[in-house]
Amino acid sequence: MLVNRLNLALLFALTSTTTLAATDNAYQHDAGIVYASSSEEFSDGTWNANYRYYLTPVSQDTVPYALSGFLAQTSNLGANYAGFEGDLDAYGVNGQYVFASKWFVGANYQNLGANLFDSDTYGVSMGYYFNSTSSVYLGYTKSDQDYDIGFGAKASADLDTFTLGIRSFLPLETTAGVDLTAQLFFGQSDYSVKNTPYGGDMSNSDDTTALMLSADWYLTRAWSGGANYSVQEETDSYAINTAYHLRLTDSFSAIARASKSFEPDEDGVFLSLGINGRF
Known part of the structure; x- marks a missing residue:
């Protein structure tokens, strides 16, 4: 019931506010709260808070609002928290340091946990801004996952992923x-199960390669x-x-997004x- 009331409050705020002549001031703090779900079961969604x-x-006075942070090419530090259905939540921190030469390094940590599941993901990256936009x-992430699958059996997975991007x-x-x-x-994945219900242990390894492409056309700075398209081995997906x-005041905006997977x-x-909120 509380989630439904929060959904209604957020929808009311988004639909009842008259657009104002907001000033696009420069900012150093960027915070937000987002509710995401499928239109089929909108009440069973996810809350995400980020800073x-x-x-x-x-500066955000000449570029698309959604891209101002990326285009600033400046050092930053962030944190996020997400709450899912079924007592599952996630939290993380990440940061990037940009040198005067426009080389940059980054690091991140993410935890995803529930009663019978826990995952820790660590990542590092380095790159170069080769022009103003x-x-x-190149990035590397390592994820350690542990599962309690019942009957005394424990499962674990170690995932290592390298990313090359532009x-x-x-x-x-x-x-x-x-x-x-x-x-x-x-990516390389190593899976193992100890004390299986059938007796003994099991293990398996797998290697994967995937390509993801995306293009977003900004008709205006706001819209x-x-x-996007991705292919992994013989499986592809696109949406x-x-x-x-929507700028509401000098400091606050409403953001709406819709996507359809085919x-x-x-x-x-x-x-x-x-x-x-930006200030």
């Missing part, structure tokens, strides 16, 4: 521009439409999305609604 601090002020980067925003004359991303993933950043074919539309 990011930038060491130098970030583009970067190339991202570039291309400004256009008639619209704000296009944000392009390409990422190549190389975008995009698509489309649209998002709108492969795998899923019923309904995935929706997210949020309030963002």
